[in-house]
Amino acid sequence: MTNEELQSYLTERFTEAEIKLGTQYVEMTVTAAALHETALQLKKLDKLSFDYLFCLTGVDYAENMGIVYHLESVEHRHVMVLKAKTADRVSPALDTVSDVWITAKYHEREAYDLLGIHFNNHTDLRRMFLDDSWGHPLRKDYVDEVRIVER
Amino acid sequence: MAFNIYDFTTLTHSIHVGLAESFSPVVATTIEWVIVGVSYLLFVALFGLFLVYAERKVCAAFQQRLGPMRVGPWGLLQTIADFIKLLMKELIMPRKADWFLYNLAPFIVIIASFMAIAILPFAPGLQSFDFDIGIFYLTAVSSVGVIGILIAGWSSNNKYSLIGAMRSGAQILSYELSVSLSLLTMVIFAGSMQFSTIVEGQRDAWFIFSGHIPAMIAFIIFLIAGTAETNRGPFDLAEAESELVAGFHTEYSGVKFAMFFLAEYINLFIISAVAATVFLGGWMPLHFGNLESFNHVMDFIPPVVWFFGKVLFVIFVIMWFKWTFPRLRVDQILTLEWKYLLPINLVNILLMALVVLTKFHF
Amino acid sequence: MSEIREVIINNDRLATDEYLVNMGPQHPSTHGVLRLLVRLEGEKVLNVQPHTGYIHSGIEKMCEAITYPQIIHLTDRMDYLSAHMNNEAVALCVEKALQVEVPDRVKYIRTIMDELSRLASHQLWWCVFGMDMGALTTFFYGLRDREKILDIFEETCGARMTVSYNTPGGLMFDIHPNFQKRVKEFITYFRTKLPEYDKLLSGNVILRERAEGIGHLSLKDAIDFGVTGPSGRASGFSCDMRKHQPYSAYPLVKFKEILDDRCDTLARYEVRILEMYESLSIIEQLIDNIPEGDYAVKMKGVLKLPEGEFYQRVESARGEFGVYIVSDGKKNPYRVKFRSPGFSNMFALNKMAKGHKIADLVAIMSTLDLIIPDIDR
Amino acid sequence: MKSFIEYIASILKGLWTLLVGMKVTAKYFFTPWNHVTQQYPENRDSLVMFERFRGEVIMPHTENNEHLCTGCGICEINCPNGSIEIISKSILTPEGKKKRIIDQHIYHLGMCTLCNLCVKACPTGAIVMGQKFEHAVWDRALLTKVLNQPGSKIAEGVKE
Known part of the structure; x- marks a missing residue:
């Protein structure tokens, strides 16, 4: 499907979500509550069949924390972006999608490590790179006076 | 006979007579023991150093490199420098290692190698003892070394060492069979287990030529199984560095490591020397049936040179294996032994027996 | 220790004949500082748990503080064996955001450089694979041939590995006058050496016995785990970004996407060997036709990307490499994410190695071609 | 069968x-x-690096001890690692005008990743990449270098 077809299909299928055409891909933003169900649908629906999660990024949007999922369908070769945000900055939590795409399990661990986003129902949520004593360095409010030299 | 000039019997005999005349029999025998022991020690140490150097140069040539070049001309003193380094290194022992066994293991390994080397005939008269079950003794003694390896792996309190030792145990036990059976093939052909008789039997033609097809098959099997028994690549599972770091000697350092290292090279020498003796005529020069003048020229080359030439050739072939092939997996090693080498070997013994019975040989 | 305790708790205690072995972070076959917690039963691997972070350098954090042209030199240091592709991904992403069209000459040179990097990377992989299998001689043959490519890089780019040759808008320098001659010499040379690789290792009965049927990764698993690159293609996963999202001069050249459906170590091995032939043919198609023109577009002194999100996917030597830039209109990116192929590939290891021997674990890890700085970033 | x-x-x-x-x-x-072995210290005399090889940042001086650096600081801005520090000073020109010129061009080789951005950005071409690659020293402080030689001055006719 082209981006436009994809956009119209998604709009009619997911009425709750906020769908727009980004710079390259169709972007769909869902609420934290609808995330897991949407992810399942995106993978299961024959016309979509987004079975390949190629990138999972945690982003600190200052006022809220978000996860960006880049999805591709191996069969149809179309790409879309799924976003989920949570306004809770103190203990942000989203549902895991690692049961939908296995690779998300590890990317979520990375996001948890670097941004401190907790994933509900994740089977093995440990820090990926850093020691437990570290903060979450990719958060915008992260300060480290010793190791970061501002210029 | 021309090669009598090179016979050591007169020399050793005169030493013996001289000693017996000047001392009481007990003292004379003791002195003889000491002389023999020291000369073997010296030989092993020097030849071991040379083999390490040769291995490094040979592997460098296979890999389009130069190898050691810094210490001495063409790096000739490199192994001596390495040895001094190993002597000076701190001996580290893991905290929970079994003190007694940990320290015992290198000695077992190296003593087993020394025992095996005693039986080898280097030249006429240059053999420390020559008894009628020589080959039997050799196969028995050469498998003692594995006990040392097992002890080393067990006592190091290291999982890698243990895996390496267990692999080594399984491997050597299996391949001992092939080594013995391929030697047995040749024993049938030679009609003797005594090394001197075997060498004498190859005066006219080396066994690998006179025994033709079965001898060649036995030779190939012996090379493969011998390589496996010395734990060398492609059968170096016991110390597979990409899997087990250094296998059974992971926790050994300094002199104790040097002993394992030396033992490995002595074992390489023993296997090659046995191959040279049993299949390639030992110190016998190359003779062709009725080419009198050719045979005569060959006789002028001393037997020691013949022996070491053959040994070095076999060592080169084994090194060639090591620097060409990938390592086998542990189950493949056993498959190779039990599904390929053993049946072929058994059939080969039958074939050899037929050849001997029908006198279908040269 | 804590992990060991954890495993004991998580796995209803270890059975008496099982034990845990730490492979790495200092282990000859983990190629750097990867640590694998392996649960063994004798020689059999029951479970592999990779632990990362030993060489985490915070590149994504650093990127937030520097400008777009400066990001490029950091990407060199992630997957240092496919530095060109990483550089190119950032350069393409910035160009896409700024809507800059680079001259054809740049596209051609970038593609040639990509393929040379791929060759160099696969050569290194081949020799290291041989070494992991215990054939040490391959290591020197592979490096000997790779040296020639690195010389080409050094002459044109000024560095051998951390090349930093791409910049947003073009290239750092024009190609060196000797470049074409040297590349052609290399191709003729390497076409004589590649069959030797086959003779020495590919055909070898020991290798084939060791690799066949080992480390099975089905197509579904490959997609699920996001295993891309040669490792994914050996499972039949058509994931070549050069075909699916062509960039630079890839739309102009003819090449095959090497796919294999045997899914095992041998397939991964052969896919890489065949890819080397493909890379040679791509370079041959381009090297004589490099168009004249500028080697870079004149860019502004300070690059500011428009507000928005930009994603660029390229095919690096070990899989799909992605750059995701979130820009808020300033000269520094708001968030940069590198989708590194090794990260996704590595976690399929447990799936593949379960039930095989230790030696197979090493071989499987080797065919995944892991570069640890690429995983840790 | x-x-x-x-x-x-x-x-x-x-x-x-x-x-x-x-x-x-x-x-x-x-x-x-x-064989492919290069015996490195022995072949040092015949070892020539490629002209683009990036070994270190250097500032070429003429025989009159003149360089091209105006002290504008663009290299410092372009450096991703902070390995360049420009210390400038004010002098009075013969015409009586105040002018800022370079005092010390400090270069931390130990922090440099040799990415070539400073050389590319330099408007006067004052700094270039040198071919020296043997940088091992016993003291880390020796890796901090002052690129402009003592007593050097900016060459005539360099556009500011």
């Missing part, structure tokens, strides 16, 4: 592949003069 033939064939085929591999290594063994 068929399986027996296959068994024998597999042995022979396996042996053959091994021999093919041994032939490759033997070829190199018996042509040792084709």
